[in-house]
Amino acid sequence: MVDLTNLGAPTISQVAKAAGVSRATVSRAFTRPDMLSAETVRRVTAIAKKIGYVPNHTARALSTGRHGNVALVVPDVANPFFPPLIRATQVEAEKHDFCVFLGNSDENPEHEEKLVSRFSTQVEGFILASSRLSDARIRFQAARRPLVLVNRDVKGIPRVLMDSGAGIAEAVDHLARLGHKRIAYISGPSNSWSNAQRRAAIQRRAKSRALQVLLVPAQMASFQSGYAAAPAILDYGATAAVAFDDLMAQGALAGLAARGVAVPGDFSVVGCDDVLGAITYPPLSSVSNACSEAGRVAVSLLMDILKTRVVRDVRIILSTSLVIRNTTTKVASG
Amino acid sequence: MVDLTNLGAPTISQVAKAAGVSRATVSRAFTRPDMLSAETVRRVTAIAKKIGYVPNHTARALSTGRHGNVALVVPDVANPFFPPLIRATQVEAEKHDFCVFLGNSDENPEHEEKLVSRFSTQVEGFILASSRLSDARIRFQAARRPLVLVNRDVKGIPRVLMDSGAGIAEAVDHLARLGHKRIAYISGPSNSWSNAQRRAAIQRRAKSRALQVLLVPAQMASFQSGYAAAPAILDYGATAAVAFDDLMAQGALAGLAARGVAVPGDFSVVGCDDVLGAITYPPLSSVSNACSEAGRVAVSLLMDILKTRVVRDVRIILSTSLVIRNTTTKVASG
DNA sequence: CTGTTAGCGCATTCAC
DNA sequence: GTGAATGCGCTAACAG
Numbered sequence: 001m002v003d004l005t006n007l008g009a010p011t012i013s014q015v016a017k018a019a020g021v022s023r024a025t026v027s028r029a030f031t032r033p034d035m036l037s038a039e040t041v042r043r044v045t046a047i048a049k050k051i052g053y054v055p056n057h058t059a060r061a062l063s064t065g066r067h068g069n070v071a072l073v074v075p076d077v078a079n080p081f082f083p084p085l086i087r088a089t090q091v092e093a094e095k096h097d098f099c100v101f102l103g104n105s106d107e108n109p110e111h112e113e114k115l116v117s118r119f120s121t122q123v124e125g126f127i128l129a130s131s132r133l134s135d136a137r138i139r140f141q142a143a144r145r146p147l148v149l150v151n152r153d154v155k156g157i158p159r160v161l162m163d164s165g166a167g168i169a170e171a172v173d174h175l176a177r178l179g180h181k182r183i184a185y186i187s188g189p190s191n192s193w194s195n196a197q198r199r200a201a202i203q204r205r206a207k208s209r210a211l212q213v214l215l216v217p218a219q220m221a222s223f224q225s226g227y228a229a230a231p232a233i234l235d236y237g238a239t240a241a242v243a244f245d246d247l248m249a250q251g252a253l254a255g256l257a258a259r260g261v262a263v264p265g266d267f268s269v270v271g272c273d274d275v276l277g278a279i280t281y282p283p284l285s286s287v288s289n290a291c292s293e294a295g296r297v298a299v300s301l302l303m304d305i306l307k308t309r310v311v312r313d314v315r316i317i318l319s320t321s322l323v324i325r326n327t328t329t330k331v332a333s334g
Numbered sequence: 335m336v337d338l339t340n341l342g343a344p345t346i347s348q349v350a351k352a353a354g355v356s357r358a359t360v361s362r363a364f365t366r367p368d369m370l371s372a373e374t375v376r377r378v379t380a381i382a383k384k385i386g387y388v389p390n391h392t393a394r395a396l397s398t399g400r401h402g403n404v405a406l407v408v409p410d411v412a413n414p415f416f417p418p419l420i421r422a423t424q425v426e427a428e429k430h431d432f433c434v435f436l437g438n439s440d441e442n443p444e445h446e447e448k449l450v451s452r453f454s455t456q457v458e459g460f461i462l463a464s465s466r467l468s469d470a471r472i473r474f475q476a477a478r479r480p481l482v483l484v485n486r487d488v489k490g491i492p493r494v495l496m497d498s499g500a501g502i503a504e505a506v507d508h509l510a511r512l513g514h515k516r517i518a519y520i521s522g523p524s525n526s527w528s529n530a531q532r533r534a535a536i537q538r539r540a541k542s543r544a545l546q547v548l549l550v551p552a553q554m555a556s557f558q559s560g561y562a563a564a565p566a567i568l569d570y571g572a573t574a575a576v577a578f579d580d581l582m583a584q585g586a587l588a589g590l591a592a593r594g595v596a597v598p599g600d601f602s603v604v605g606c607d608d609v610l611g612a613i614t615y616p617p618l619s620s621v622s623n624a625c626s627e628a629g630r631v632a633v634s635l636l637m638d639i640l641k642t643r644v645v646r647d648v649r650i651i652l653s654t655s656l657v658i659r660n661t662t663t664k665v666a667s668g
Numbered sequence: 669c670t671g672t673t674a675g676c677g678c679a680t681t682c683a684c
Numbered sequence: 685g686t687g688a689a690t691g692c693g694c695t696a697a698c699a700g
Contacts, residue, residue: 055455056396056692062390250614
């Protein structure tokens with residue numbers, strides 16, 4: 001049973017007194033050491049350290065308007081797609097000496113906007129990953145605070161997009177070469193930009209390679225949805241499937257196995273995002289994305305806006321490619 | 335190309351002027367409406383809404399010392415163990431109208447402490463999950479700010495522990511019943527509390543059931559480490575293995591398969607944490623944990639400290655149990 | 669180079 | 685019930 005009454009951290013004034021200088025000097029020792037004599041800086045910081053003084057971020061923020069925080073909002077932390085992005089954002093932000101608030105919108109637009117409002121007074125900018133907000137709401141928020149989008153394409157708002165197109169096309173080519181004639185696309189969330197893009201890419205390429213493609217709809221990007229897609233795919237007579245993401249691909253793998261279909265023996269599966277590929281057996285062929293890079297780029301875009309105070313209509317495309325592992329082989333003869 | 339010069343949000347003064355009241359009244363309308371006449375509150379809030387006024391979190395924090403933020407630090411966001419914990423923390427914090435900072439320590443004690451210092455001036459409390467800090471450093475930090483531990487047992491610091499013991503014992507019993515005589519434990523990080531606890535539980539139970547157990551060391555809890563453990567396990571002549579976590583179990587699965595050992599045909603595998611079990615094929619038997627609950631409990635513990643200003647030596651144990659799926663069967667006869 | 673003076677936006681004593 | 689004053693801890697002109 002410990003008393004917590006004395007939680008007051010040492011302030012700038014205490015350091016100033018102990019060092020026999022003014023508070024401004026202490027402040028400068030931490031923010032503009034170049035304005036002080038080396039000796040003064042040394043002495044002040046030494047005393048600060050001894051006392052255990054740490055600049056108070058809140059006070060600094062109130063005074064400068066800069067909090068040194070950014071907010072990252074994702075639809076679902078638990079979706080394996082996001083952790084690498086979260087981590088990269090975190091690491092990159094730290095390089096710029098920024099902290100990151102994390103928000104989980106639960107795929108819910110209202111909730112997402114509530115989070116944004118809640119964060120807005122304590123961050124200098126936002127990164128919205130796979131935002132579920134409407135274009136209008138995104139524009140509205142972007143007018144209030146610097147805002148960068150990941151995997152969401154709104155004109156005028158800085159955005160970094162992972163172009164699955166290239167990787168998807170590769171995947172279709174790969175399947176065509178292996179002799180597959182009928183393939184399926186296991187869709188992701190209908191309001192997802194990535195899904196629209198992937199679906200379009202697969203249809204386009206399938207057409208040019210004269211492949212038949214079945215579109216299997218799904219509500220959510222979950223293992224369950226992938227599992228549930230198996231029957232429709234088999235009924236259609238497809239011999240290969242591309243899933244919206246690795247999670248669904250895993251689900252499909254399980255759904256197929258449950259119906260006695262061997263992968264890659266009888267059927268080929270390709271995932272997307274390449275977040276699970278290396279940790280499953282058999283290792284999943286997948287269209288790699290650039291999640292970490294997206295996080296890094298998004299942060300630097302944001303930092304750039306913060307620095308220049310100007311937001312440009314940038315649209316950065318990160319390319320993808322197919323990673324061939326063991327879930328894709330030649331179509332079973334017969 | 336948009337100019338961002340006018341980012342200044344409306345302040346309490348503007349509302350006061352527009353409403354023809356003092357700033358104190360506006361402040362009260364938001365924090366202590368009971369002190370004002372209903373009519374005044376109505377009028378002030380109406381005007382505030384019209385102007386688009388939102389109380390400035392930073393200024394409020396500086397004035398009151400309460401920021402309404404908590405920090406959550408985990409060793410590795412990408413480890414599937416943590417996302418459910420992160421999400422639960424987030425959700426629970428939100429219920430109390432708190433925002434959460436997320437920190438990723440990269441399993442590095444120095445980095446972890448750096449994060450803590452960096453956050454310390456803008457949060458009211460910390461939740462450290464699977465902290466890599468020394469007991470001494472944890473105590474030091476806990477003396478400065480309210481601090482709750484998850485899966486780390488330091489006397490005097492409020493902590494919530496997932497007792498894998500019960501589930502591990504179940505797993506050993508289960509394997510013993512299936513006829514296994516020699517089993518292996520694929521260790522996790524040596525400085526992990528959970529690992530120590532799991533290893534101890536398995537040794538204890540194995541002894542009482544007269545099973546031989548091989549301890550396979552590992553540096554990190556990764557797929558690779560699990561994969562690399564396979565040869566040693568096979569050489570030892572074990573017919574089953576329990577892994578420190580699901581990720582390593584997956585790795586072991588792959589490592590075994592690569593050497594032509596079928597699971598569950600020739601060998602049984604049990605994971606821990608049950609985060610991957612339902613999304614793999616074959617579905618992994620695993621010792622379930624209570625990550626989400628841990629997150630919830632940790633937050634409420636923290637809120638309790640914040641409210642009462644008193645920290646008690648609480649030690650909450652969350653139990654676990656074995657979830658039997660398809661990677662465990664009778665020992666191959668012969 | 670360093671000290672002095674003024675706020676940043678808000679909550680909170682006191683008075684009235 | 686409401687207003688006037690004060691300070692949270694710090695940075696940013698402005699002097700010297």
